Amino acid sequence: MTAGRWTQRLHLPTLAVAAVVVAGWLVLSWRYGAFVLPSPLAVLRGLVEIVRSGEVWAHTGASLARIAAGFGAAVVVALGMGLLAFLSRTARAVVHDVLAVLNATSVFVWIVISIIWFGLSNWAPIFTTFMITLPVVASTLVEGVESVDRRLLEMGDVYRLSGRQKFAAIVVPSIVPYLVAGMKVGFGLALKVSVMAEIFGVTTGIGYVMNYSREILATQMVFVWAIVMILVMMTTDKLLFDTMSRRLTRWR
């Protein structure tokens, strides 16, 4: 019983698979050389090095700041779109169509356009992140608005709740799970997209430093930063969004 639980806690089967992967990695890096595939040990050393020098915080911080700006703005605008969709049927149809177009637009379109518009500056990755995450967050929010239980709203009418009371007591709590889900997906996307946009023009951030490492032939650092990115992703998911959704849906 307890042994079984510990196996689960430690993800023992996953660890076993990881061990096999690392072993394979070792063999391949020995076969093809450090330039193509650096050894696990070199990557680990690189990781220790950037943590010690503090470089890891500088670049991660720069990336996260851009994400906070772009993604934060996307959430705010998405909330506005959700509100519009709630207030008017016509607005809802327009929002739907706009989001369909935005959803169909490639990341690369926004990267190229933002470089043209904003030059090689901070605004390029921020704008790209904004444009890519907006439709994701807004779509789930609009879906949430549409799924508000009409029967509960009718209950609100029976008891003559004002528009504001209905909004606060019925609409907002109905939408919160959708908002959290949308933000979770949106944040993951933001991290991936903003790092990509950082290849161009800026001199900080995980994307920049990965591309730079490639240029100076420090392949092991590309792997190091990839690991940093994965860790950031998993931590925010666990710490931020899991806590948030647990807190907000205590009543379930």
Next chain:
Amino acid sequence: MAVALEVAGVGKDFLIPIIESVSFDVDAGDFVCLLGPNGCGKTTLLRIVGGLEAPSRGTVTLGGEPVFGSGRHTRKVGVVFQEDRLLPWLTLRENVELVQKPLGADAPLRRRTADRYLRLAGLAGFEEYYPSRVSGGMRQRAAIARALAIEPDLLLMDEPFGSLDAQNRRIMQNEVRRIWRETGRTILFVTHAIEEAVAIGTTLIMLSARPSRIRTLVRNDGRVERAKLIDDLNTMIMEEVERQQAAGS
């Protein structure tokens, strides 16, 4: 305060006529049960009385004020739906407090009123529970407490025990009857169960098959023996069901 209800020539069409014409008067403090075959428009009639749907013709007056007309009437109507319609993210107490907000009661009063009616509905000790944590019967009690908490002039109940098992149903019938005696509200209660209606109502109205009219209106004041009344109503409802099926095919 309980008020009288007048339904005069009310009809409703949804593509086809559902309710042809229904008229009846309810005295203040009456407990009226609305019976009829499935699909005859009982719920629709209740929704019209509650102001949730406009009638195609006819008028509804509540304590002398028209329900449909210019502006809102000032009478308070509480509704218990087939489903509890509690907000799942609020505790039972918060659910009952919420509906008192438009009445302008301050927070301590709202809380006292909520606790009083939750106790009346047999939910003392469960005030802090979320709806998902209590049984279906208790949720329906909370919905009744919520409807009573606005101290309604008219209480509408739409098959409120439809989702309960036979045992809980019996218990809730007694509870509603007791609450009615203790609060003296005017109640309009829709049900398809004749035994239920005879057990709790003071006035029984049976609607005919679609397009519905009133088939019969009886005072359940003990002058007619209960068993006989149930028999008669059962015969009538079977006739109406057959008529509806004949018309439908």
